[in-house]
Amino acid sequence: MQNEATLTRGVKEFALGPKEFVGMMASLMAMNALAIDAMLPALGFISRDYGLSDPNARQWIVSAYLIGTGLGAVFYGPLSDRFGRRPVLLGAVGVYTMLSVLSIFSGTFGTLVGLRLAQGLAAGAFSVLVGSIVRDRYSGDAMAQLMSFVFIVFMGVPVIAPTLGSAVLAFAGWHMIFVLLALMGAGVGFWVYKRLPETLNPDNVIPIKASSIIEVWSKVITHRQALGYMFGSGIAFGALFGFINSAQQVFFEVFGAADIFPYAFAGVAGAMALASFFNSRIVMRFGARRVSHSALIAFIALSAIHLVVAQGGESLAAFLILHALTMSMCGFIGANFSSIAMEPFGHMAGAASSFQNSCRMLCAAGLGVVIGQSFDGTVIPLVTGFLLCGSAALMLLIWSEKGKLFTRPRHTRQVQL
Secondary structure, eight states: OHHHHHHHHHTTTSSSOHHHHHHHHHHHHHHHHHHHHTTGGGHHHHHHHTTOSSTTGGGHHHHHHHHHHHHHHHHHHHHHHHHOHHHHHHHHHHHHHHHHHHHTTOOSHHHHHHHHHHHHHHHHHHHHHHHHHHHHHOOHHHHHHHHHHHHHHHTHHHHHHHHHHHHHHHHSOTTHHHHHHHHHHHHHHHHHHHHOOOOOOGGGOOOOOHHHHHHHHHHHHTOHHHHHHHHHHHHHHHHHHHHHHHHHHIIIIISOOGGGHHHHHHHHHHHHHHHHHHHHHHHHHHOHHHHHHHHHHHHHHHHHHHHHHHHTOOOHHHHHHHHHHHHHTHHHHHHHHHHHHHGGGGGGHHHHHHHHHHHHHHHHHHHHHHHHHTOOSSSHHHHHHHHHHHHHHHHHHHHHTTTOOSOOOSOOOOOOO
16 A cells, blocks of 8 residues: 555546556556567577578677667667657657568568668667656655566566567568567557657756757766666666576577477566565565665675585576576666666756666677577576676675665765756
């Protein structure tokens, strides 16, 4: 009841209720998850159909999209700060849908990768504008709580997306997965058009001027808290992207578990969704810092244990248990790190969210490529990547917080332009 009342106060000017608001925000972010995870069962078929000689080349279907989202994210904040969240969001959804249709007719692997990059450029708007829209209404732990609700719904997509992709492949070719993406884009776009009002406060409109944009970016870069949590999140999620890039090969080639791949992937994603649910329940009580710092330390410890086990040889069951536990910690990290990084930038949420998402995604996507391309027929490169990424993220947090972890500041000073 308390959570419902909190959300109701935050969206009382909206025609849509709090549950619909969360569902819409989650659906926008889920379009990214579906575009990535539904493709995973098809990567082997794509590699075969295009006659790829390098077994790791198939990963570029995922990597190109992730890199595109990072590159595209930097544009949408300034655009939405000038023209509003709603028109920019609708335009991005429209382009995403159109590129899904064009991908159906890709004749070469290079063309498909190029279309995926372009689709990612359009999809970069989703996480940026969701963050901006939520930040227009919330701040601090309340924002972290609402983002956790969004992540709960959003994380349901990776649970079912590989199964949806496999279902499509059972009856049609991999091209038809892009039909699924186009249908979702059209449906979510219509929902946003009909129900989402503009959330940008007219007082916070920022003209598109290079000097203004650079000034906002410089505020983010020079803000110790924002910089630490922005790149800390990017590094931690670099490990996650490394797993997504190589998941199909890990399950198909290392463990010979092609038949259960959708269910195994769903189990790992489900652990993250469950963690996001618990995060939404405890973050207001304990604070975003205490929860996320504890989760990151657990992430590192679990990665170290997993590396020791993997070096001695492990079964599929052992891999799934240890990996699901490690990945579940991301459910306590993602929304909290993002919220903490955005705390000081309420009145410049669009440009700040855009820049942060771009840096975060490019960092994560780049590390994901390195980890994924290191696949050598074993899980050792993947688990090592998890341990190194978690350790690097912790060092950034220690620097960001000046060595004082597990704090809960009562007030956050807002950065002024």
